[in-house]
Amino acid sequence: MSVDIGEPWRNLILHRLKDETNKTKPFERFFDSYRTVCDRLSRVTKNDARRRGSSFDVEDSALAEKLEDLQATHQEMLKKKEVNDQRLITAKYDVERLEKEKLALLNERNKTLKKCEELQKKAAHISDYAAETEQAMTVLKEEHREMQALNKKLSENLRQCEMDRDDLLKRLIELKMKQDEMVCWEAEQAEERLHQVKIEQINENVKNMPDNFEFVNELGDDLNNYFCCDVLPSYLRDKIEAHTGDVTDLIWLQNGETFFSASSDHTVLEYDVSGTVPVKRAKFTGSTQGIMRLDVNIEQTMVLGACNDKKLRIWGIADQRCRHELTGHTDKVVTAKFLANGTEVASGSSDRTVKLWDLRQRRCVRTCMVGSTVFDLVTNDKIGCPIISGHYDKKIRFWDPRTEHEVETLPMEGKITSLCVSSDSLSLLCATRDETLSLIDLRMMESAYVYSSEQYRTTSDYSKCCISPGMQYIAAGSADGSVFVWNLRSTKLEKTLSKGHGTSPVLALAWHPRGNILISGDKKRTVCVWR
Numbered sequence: 001m002s003v004d005i006g007e008p009w010r011n012l013i014l015h016r017l018k019d020e021t022n023k024t025k026p027f028e029r030f031f032d033s034y035r036t037v038c039d040r041l042s043r044v045t046k047n048d049a050r051r052r053g054s055s056f057d058v059e060d061s062a063l064a065e066k067l068e069d070l071q072a073t074h075q076e077m078l079k080k081k082e083v084n085d086q087r088l089i090t091a092k093y094d095v096e097r098l099e100k101e102k103l104a105l106l107n108e109r110n111k112t113l114k115k116c117e118e119l120q121k122k123a124a125h126i127s128d129y130a131a132e133t134e135q136a137m138t139v140l141k142e143e144h145r146e147m148q149a150l151n152k153k154l155s156e157n158l159r160q161c162e163m164d165r166d167d168l169l170k171r172l173i174e175l176k177m178k179q180d181e182m183v184c185w186e187a188e189q190a191e192e193r194l195h196q197v198k199i200e201q202i203n204e205n206v207k208n209m210p211d212n213f214e215f216v217n218e219l220g221d222d223l224n225n226y227f228c229c230d231v232l233p234s235y236l237r238d239k240i241e242a243h244t245g246d247v248t249d250l251i252w253l254q255n256g257e258t259f260f261s262a263s264s265d266h267t268v269l270e271y272d273v274s275g276t277v278p279v280k281r282a283k284f285t286g287s288t289q290g291i292m293r294l295d296v297n298i299e300q301t302m303v304l305g306a307c308n309d310k311k312l313r314i315w316g317i318a319d320q321r322c323r324h325e326l327t328g329h330t331d332k333v334v335t336a337k338f339l340a341n342g343t344e345v346a347s348g349s350s351d352r353t354v355k356l357w358d359l360r361q362r363r364c365v366r367t368c369m370v371g372s373t374v375f376d377l378v379t380n381d382k383i384g385c386p387i388i389s390g391h392y393d394k395k396i397r398f399w400d401p402r403t404e405h406e407v408e409t410l411p412m413e414g415k416i417t418s419l420c421v422s423s424d425s426l427s428l429l430c431a432t433r434d435e436t437l438s439l440i441d442l443r444m445m446e447s448a449y450v451y452s453s454e455q456y457r458t459t460s461d462y463s464k465c466c467i468s469p470g471m472q473y474i475a476a477g478s479a480d481g482s483v484f485v486w487n488l489r490s491t492k493l494e495k496t497l498s499k500g501h502g503t504s505p506v507l508a509l510a511w512h513p514r515g516n517i518l519i520s521g522d523k524k525r526t527v528c529v530w531r
Helices: 008-052 057-207
Strands: 236-241 247-252 258-263 268-272 279-284 291-296 302-307 311-316 322-327 333-338 344-349 353-358 363-369 374-379 387-391 395-399 406-411 416-421 427-432 436-441 446-451 465-467 473-477 483-487 493-497 506-511 518-522 526-530
Touching: 008 057, 057 322, 247 518, 247 526, 258 291, 258 506, 302 344, 311 333, 311 344, 333 374, 344 374, 353 374, 353 387, 387 416, 395 416, 416 465, 427 465, 436 473, 465 506, 473 506, 473 518, 483 518
Parallel strands: 247 291, 247 506, 291 333, 374 416
Antiparallel strands: 236 526, 247 258, 258 268, 268 279, 291 302, 302 311, 302 333, 311 322, 333 344, 344 353, 353 363, 374 387, 387 395, 395 406, 416 427, 427 436, 436 446, 465 473, 473 483, 483 493, 506 518, 518 526
16 A cells, blocks of 8 residues: 655654654564563473473463463563553654644734734724714815805906906006097197197298208208217216116217106106206106116107006107007016107017017007017117017027017127117127127128227126217226227227216216217216216
């Protein structure tokens, strides 16, 4: 019969039998010796009985049989003893094994009971947490319903307020349009009356004119011959405490007798310098924040202001009334210029857009998305791109009003703070934050000259530079209060004017149309007139 040693309990029995055999093997020789002695004793007894005779045969035979029975019984008892000993050893091993299994089961039971207690505690904690969560959810649902009701109510109120606001804005716009129309009508009436007076004066003068009087040309005044020559400024003629804030821009009228100054105090001032002392003639108001840049239309009848309150304002020079108020930028307007036709205005803003406005329609007709803050803007109708803008990203962009995308881009070495077109419209002066100025040839679209000085420091992101009418000099204000004048062709520093502004940074400059006077404005309200 084969034994399946693959089963664990059979292997255990075989192993224990081998161990028992090894333990009882030393005693086998004693049992063998005992059997041998018993056999010899039996033979000796038989032989001895034969020798004694027949008298004892019957008795000896009975004794021998008893002895054999006893010996057989003894042999059986020994065999039973061996079997019982083997069973006892096996039972002992089984008891030890069962004791170990019992101990292991007890340990496992204790661990299981302990784990059950922990799980019961955790289950109780989870039940408590679930109850608290359920209660909190109930409270939150109640609050959510209350908030939904409140939100619905507030949304209805908001819609009503928006409708009221839209209605008020519509009415305000209508009133504003009526007001603008009234202002324009009054201004037109005033201009018409002034025009009639001038015509009457001219007719009267023509009637009184001698017969030998000769006209120079149709206008009686040749503006092209108005320019005399560029004169290098050398001394301070006048110093004017003009404003209560920074002087941000200066501009001359073509007659050379009047200039305008813009300021962070929300005003534009008109000064007359035809006499020995500059005299303030007019004040233009209406802006709620500072005015950054000025421009005058080609007819010299209106002045344009770029205002920090996100608006452009155009005043009539004759009556100081606001003719136009253009809105549409979402951040402060930092620069604006008239186009040559006099009916359109270009503006640049911190909202990173350049806009084109039609004054006849009084609205924005084109918006160019630049992607960079505009610091200055000029117009030049003698090149293919009438609008030129300087930006924070160190680039000069050229725009065609008929499109919304730049036609040309010219990178520079620093942020562009100011732009100025030369009198022949072929060159562009550019001031940058890297303490240099560059003259760009607009025909080649490249830098022709670079101007710098060891002491020159750019005042701010909006400080101006200018070119003299005769294109002999350029000028720029410095952060130390000085005005630097360079030779345009040789790039040599010709003059440093430093006694007018003290240490106040110079922000604005403007050259007289005749080229013999330079005016400058600083951060401490002062305008200096240099000759």
